[in-house]
Each structure stands twice: as structure tokens, then as C-alpha cells.
Amino acid sequence: MRQSIAFVYTLRDVPADAEVVSHRLLARAGYIQKLAAGVYSYTPSMARVLQKVSNIVREEMNRQGAQECVMPIIQPKEIWEESGRWERYQKGGQLFTLVDHKGSEMCLVPTAEEAFTTMVKRAVTSYRQLPLNLYQLHTKFRDEIRPRFGLMRGREFIMKDAYSFDIDDEGMRAAYAKMRIAYQRIFERCGLKYTIVQADAGAIGGSATEEFMVNADTGEDTILVSEDGSYAANVEKAESLIPAGEAGGEAKPMHLEHTPGDKSVDQLSKRFNLAPSRMIKTILFRAVFAESEETVAVLMRGDLDVNEVKVANAVGAIAVDLADDARVRAATGAEPGFAGPVDMKAGVKVLADISCKPMTNFLCGANKSDYHLLDVNFGRDLPVPDYKELRRARAGDMCIDAKRGKLIETRGIEVGHIFQLGTKYSSAMGARFADEEGKERPFVMGCYGIGVSRVAAAAVEQNHDKDGIVWPAPIAPWQVHVVCVNSGDLLMKQAGDQCESALEGAGIEVLYDDRANVSPGVKFKDSDLIGLPIRVVAGRDVKDGIVEVRTRRTGEAAKVKIADVVAEVRKRLE
RNA sequence: CGGGGUGUAGCUCAGAUGGCUAGAGCGGAGCGUUUGGGACGCUCAGGCCGCAGGUUCAAGUCCUGUCACCCCGACCA
Numbered sequence: 097m098r099q100s101i102a103f104v105y106t107l108r109d110v111p112a113d114a115e116v117v118s119h120r121l122l123a124r125a126g127y128i129q130k131l132a133a134g135v136y137s138y139t140p141s142m143a144r145v146l147q148k149v150s151n152i153v154r155e156e157m158n159r160q161g162a163q164e165c166v167m168p169i170i171q172p173k174e175i176w177e178e179s180g181r182w183e184r185y186q187k188g189g190q191l192f193t194l195v196d197h198k199g200s201e202m203c204l205v206p207t208a209e210e211a212f213t214t215m216v217k218r219a220v221t222s223y224r225q226l227p228l229n230l231y232q233l234h235t236k237f238r239d240e241i242r243p244r245f246g247l248m249r250g251r252e253f254i255m256k257d258a259y260s261f262d263i264d265d266e267g268m269r270a271a272y273a274k275m276r277i278a279y280q281r282i283f284e285r286c287g288l289k290y291t292i293v294q295a296d297a298g299a300i301g302g303s304a305t306e307e308f309m310v311n312a313d314t315g316e317d318t319i320l321v322s323e324d325g326s327y328a329a330n331v332e333k334a335e336s337l338i339p340a341g342e343a344g345g346e347a348k349p350m351h352l353e354h355t356p357g358d359k360s361v362d363q364l365s366k367r368f369n370l371a372p373s374r375m376i377k378t379i380l381f382r383a384v385f386a387e388s389e390e391t392v393a394v395l396m397r398g399d400l401d402v403n404e405v406k407v408a409n410a411v412g413a414i415a416v417d418l419a420d421d422a423r424v425r426a427a428t429g430a431e432p433g434f435a436g437p438v439d440m441k442a443g444v445k446v447l448a449d450i451s452c453k454p455m456t457n458f459l460c461g462a463n464k465s466d467y468h469l470l471d472v473n474f475g476r477d478l479p480v481p482d483y484k485e486l487r488r489a490r491a492g493d494m495c496i497d498a499k500r501g502k503l504i505e506t507r508g509i510e511v512g513h514i515f516q517l518g519t520k521y522s523s524a525m526g527a528r529f530a531d532e533e534g535k536e537r538p539f540v541m542g543c544y545g546i547g548v549s550r551v552a553a554a555a556v557e558q559n560h561d562k563d564g565i566v567w568p569a570p571i572a573p574w575q576v577h578v579v580c581v582n583s584g585d586l587l588m589k590q591a592g593d594q595c596e597s598a599l600e601g602a603g604i605e606v607l608y609d610d611r612a613n614v615s616p617g618v619k620f621k622d623s624d625l626i627g628l629p630i631r632v633v634a635g636r637d638v639k640d641g642i643v644e645v646r647t648r649r650t651g652e653a654a655k656v657k658i659a660d661v662v663a664e665v666r667k668r669l670e
Numbered sequence: 671c672g673g674g675g676u677g678u679a680g681c682u683c684a685g686a687u688g689g690c691u692a693g694a695g696c697g698g699a700g701c702g703u704u705u706g707g708g709a710c711g712c713u714c715a716g717g718c719c720g721c722a723g724g725u726u727c728a729a730g731u732c733c734u735g736u737c738a739c740c741c742c743g744a745c746c747a
Contacts, residue, residue, distance in 0.1 A: 107680095108681075113739070190745070238745095238746070240745075254747095581705070616706045619707085
């Protein structure tokens with residue numbers, strides 16, 4: 097492709113709204129343009145990158161026996177009501193909905209469990225037709241509460257989504273294992289360094305689920321990894337071992353203490369010279385359900401933090417968030433900062449983290465402004481609560497298997513997520529088949545997503561330098577950038593043309609900067625920015641039949657005869 | 671949705687206390703000089719100052735509303 101006629105351009109200035117490096121570089125190098133918040137146009141060069149990623153995905157999916165489909169992007173409300181997700185997604189504010197001319201409600205799909213389940217249930221009636229794994233590469237829509245970071249969190253994005261249909265759990269696990277292998281191969285082939293982590297299933301549902309995280313400091317997800325690397329989990333899911341708290345001793349009588357203004361564990365620790373692990377903090381949440389809301393009080397040992405995802409799962413809520421002051425007052429009858437589990441108002445669900453279980457003679461809020469209770473004991477002063485694992489694991493905690501060492505915190509970009517769904521959708525939607533005994537059974541499903549456009553952004557996030565993008569060769573829009581230093585110089589022009597045709601003849605994709613009247617400096621800057629793996633420069637040495645071949649990542653360059661360009665480029669692409 | 675902020679040329683931005691015939695740099699067009707790291711000179715084009723009201727002799731500037739976008743927080747491939 098010749099740059100003199102290609103729609104390839106670069107920007108000198110960084111668009112004001114570009115914050116993360118992938119967004120800045122993709123915009124400056126002419127790969128993407130923003131059309132609306134979280135909505136991007138892909139230029140020809142970006143389309144090539146997306147094609148590369150898509151093809152890798154396709155090959156590895158097909159290799160595992162999955163079959164490609166194309167599903168509607170606009171879907172009727174009905175199937176979403178069948179699965180029960182219309183309400184949930186709308187409540188989350190993430191569903192793009194529209195109404196057609198006759199008043200029917202539709203949505204732009206955020207994911208396609210319903211459509212695939214419907215398609216399969218209409219056509220598959222017997223176990224003999226199973227297993228199946230169907231997928232598509234298509235645009236998805238989520239009206240993100242806050243789109244940001246360019247392609248990283250768009251409202252419209254390209255996703256590969258796959259759905260497996262099996263006879264039983266064993267089949268589902270086998271399908272899951274295959275997808276896990278496919279994903280490993282895909283991300284390796286894309287040249288990404290990644291970590292597989294245990295994850296929370298969120299709105300998709302299901303049991304075992306893992307995320308594929310591209311390692312990047314700018315990632316939005318926090319990951320905890322054991323020192324030996326064998327345990328890795330999203331912080332939403334992570335578990336850990338913690339030192340026992342300070343012992344409280346034999347039960348003493350409970351008493352009220354005046355604690356004016358002391359709302360924090362720190363302040364109380366100082367006032368009573370009491371270790372935070374001797375206190376229980378009571379954190380109030382608003383739990384959102386499909387048709388209602390509830391106040392939930394979570395009891396947590398004073399030196400530990402609450403994991404909100406675990407709270408939501410424990411109560412079966414769509415989401416939980418910190419209660420606002422009004423809700424706190426309604427639940428406790430006191431100002432925020434003095435909430436406690438003793439005599440909590442009716443209607444407030446009380447949960448306790450398991451770390452609270454051994455505690456005796458602890459300190460907690462009194463549900464009375466400026467007062468706390470000391471020497472409180474479960475069973476005597478308040479009912480024994482429902483104990484759950486609600487604690488947020490932290491860096492420095494011991495891995496649940498202590499032999500693996502302590503947990504280290506890193507960050508990642510979620511590019512893939514695989515789920516063992518079970519029969520959540522098939523049961524809800526009446527998707528059944530006849531088994532060997534002729535009995536009707538729901539499909540046992542799995543679902544598997546890869547953010548294709550996000551993979552491209554993550555690749556840039558992980559592969560760039562001060563001058564621009566450094567594409568991993570397998571997903572670069574072209575393999576080689578041939579740069580003619582001065583297209584007005586006949587010899588240079590001829591050498592450039594020769595390199596272009598020799599490389600293309602060898603099946604190597606070439607972007608050829610043949611622009612006239614563009615200074616060499618500009619061409620080199622643009623070339624660095626665009627970031628193709630190999631650069632071939634037709635410059636001052638062409639009079640001797642020599643061009644320069646340079647590797648973008650290392651900057652290492654060699655002078656080679658024009659006749660040897662193909663061989664040199666091939667060597668470097670390996 | 672809550673909190674903060676910004677809308678002026680294709681892009682990045684400047685335009686105190688209202689006086690504008692609206693600017694700069696970059697980018698673009700033309701001519702010429704350049705040609706191994708965003709080169710130089712001359713000339714030129716380019717603006718419903720986000721939108722709608724209002725105040726005023728006078729509004730890019732003040733007021734009201736509205737829309738869009740960005741940042742910080744709760745959601746996800």
C-alpha cells in the first residue's frame with residue numbers, strides 16, 4: 097500500500113481527550129477517531145489490525161471445533177425478558193434500548209446468550225446433535241456509565257463471543273477446557289503478556305469463571321498473585337489468609353462509652369488504646385434487587401476491608417453500593433460513624449465476615465451519635481450473625497495455600513473471560529433436548545468472550561516507546577514500512593519501488609512511504625509512530641545498491657543489498 | 671447518577687475587569703529553496719466563539735436554560 101494514495105495520516109498534537117497511552121498513540125497514528133463518547137471510527141489501518149486479531153481468534157476457535165455465526169445486533173425485548181436480564185441490565189443503566197415505529201422495544205446487544213440459546217433451542221432436539229460451540233465476531237453495545245480510556249472501555253466495541261451447549265456438566269467442563277486452551281493460544285499469538293485469574297461472574301452468571309488479564313499498570317482491574325505465581329485472582333474474587341486478631345478474652349459486661357466525634361477505627365484505637373482487630377466496624381450498603389432495594393449491614397473486623405462484590409453475591413443482589421447518609425440514619429438512628437450491630441433497626445439485613453466469628457469483648461458503634469459499645473459479645477448482646485467470607489484480600493496477605501507465599505498486587509486489562517454457565521439460560525428460556533433415555537434436559541452451557549478491539553488497545557498499552565507504537569508482528573497492520581527518504585531522487589525512488597514489489601511478491605505486507613516533498617524527518621517520525629515491526633529505508637546508500645533494514649522494537653539496523661531485503665526481513669520477522 | 675471542569679480555525683490553545691474588524695502555534699493550499707530525524711522563506715485560505723434565550727449603546731467575554739465533551743467516584747470484553 098502506497099502512502100501517497102492511502103488513507104494513512106498522523107497528528108502532531110495529541111487530541112485533548114486522550115488520556116491513556118493506547119488512546120493517544122492510536123489517535124495520533126491515525127488508527128482511530130472519536131465520533132461520540134466511547135464510540136470510535138476505525139481507519140483502514142485499524143481495520144487491518146482488527147482483522148489480524150479476528151483471524152487469529154477465528155483460527156484458534158475453529159481449531160477447537162467452534163463454528164462461526166453472525167447474530168443480530170438488534171434484538172427484541174422478549175428474549176431478554178425470558179432470561180430475566182432485561183430488568184437487570186436496564187437497572188445497571190448499561191442497556192441501549194430503542195423503540196421501533198410500532199412501539200416494540202428492542203435493544204442493542206451487550207452480549208448474546210439469549211440469541212444463541214434461542215437459535216439452538218429451535219433447532220436442537222436431541223443429545224445426538226450435541227455438543228455444539230457457536231461463536232461470532234461482532235459489534236457489541238454497552239451504555240457504560242463512564243466510557244473512558246479510548247478503545248479500552250468504549251460503548252461500542254468488537255467482541256468475539258462463544259457459547260457452548262453440552263449434555264451435562266462434564267461436557268461443559270470439557271468445552272471450557274478447550275476454550276481455555278484456545279484463549280491461551282490466541283493471546284500468545286497476539287504477542288501479549290497475560291495472566292489468567294479467578295474471577296467473579298458478575299451479570300453473566302455461572303460458577304467457575306476465569307479472566308484473561310493483559311499485564312499493564314494502566315489496567316482497570318486489580319489482581320492478586322501469589323509469590324510463586326501459581327495463584328492469581330481478581331481482587332473481586334480473591335481469598336487469602338490473614339493473621340488472627342488480638343484475643344478479646346473472657347466475656348465481660350457490655351458498656352456504653354461516650355466517644356464524641358470518633359468515627360474512624362483510628363480515632364477509636366487511640367482513645368481506647370485498643371487494636372483495630374478488637375473492633376468491629378459496621379458498614380451499611382444499599383443492595384439493589386430486580387424489584388426492590390434493601391439495606392445491608394456488614395460487620396468487619398476493624399483492620400480489614402469489605403469486598404463489595406462478595407457482599408452482593410452473599411445477598412443475591414444485582415449490585416450493592418455504600419449507603420448514603422440518609423439510609424445510614426434510617427438504619428441506625430444515628431449519624432454516620434456510629435453504626436453498630438446491636439439493636440439494628442428492623443428490616444436491615446446483617447451479615448458478618450468470618451473474621452468476626454472468634455471475636456469477644458469487641459468494640460462497635462452504638463447506633464447512637466457519639467457513642468460506642470465496648471466488650472460486646474455475639475450471642476449474648478446480639479444474635480449470632482450470618483457469617484460469610486466478605487473480606488477484601490490485600491497485598492501482603494498470605495495465599496490461601498500458604499506454601500505459595502504472600503499475595504502481590506498488580507494491575508491488568510481484562511481481554512477475555514470464560515464462564516461455566518450451567519443451565520442458567522437454558523432453564524430460564526426453556527431450551528431443552530431429549531437425552532439418551534428420552535427425558536428432556538436443559539442444555540449445559542458455557543460462554544466465552546474476547547474483547548477484540550480491546551486486545552488491540554491492550555497490545556499498544558504493552559508495546560510502545562516514546563516514539564510511538566511497536567506492534568507485535570502478528571497483529572501489525574503491515575509487516576514492513578518501506579521508507580523512501582527522498583522520492584524526488586530517482587535512484588532512491590527506484591530502490592524503494594524495488595523493495596516494495598520484492599516484499600509484496602514474497603507475500604509480505606508492505607506500507608510504502610513514497611510521498612513526494614515530505615522531508616525525511618517527517619517520514620521517520622511518522623514511521624515510528626505507526627509502529628510497523630520492520631522498516632526498510634531507501635536512502636543515501638542506494639547508489640551502492642544498499643538499503644537499511646531496521647527492527648522497530650530494538651532499533652537494531654543493518655545495511656543489506658536490495659536483492660537480500662526479503663531474506664533479511666523474513667529473518668527479522670521470525 | 672453524584673462531584674469537578676471545558677466548549678473560540680482541521681488540531682493544541684490564548685483572548686484581565688464587556689469596546690472584536692476575533693488571535694497564535696501547528697496543520698492545509700500555492701510558489702521557491704531543501705532532502706537521513708517533525709527544514710526554511712514568501713503568499714493565501716480557513717471561524718453561526720457549542721446551541722437557545724436574556725441584560726446592554728455594545729456580548730467570545732455577564733445572566734438563565736440547554737446540549738456535548740473531559741476528569742474523579744460506583745459497573746464490565
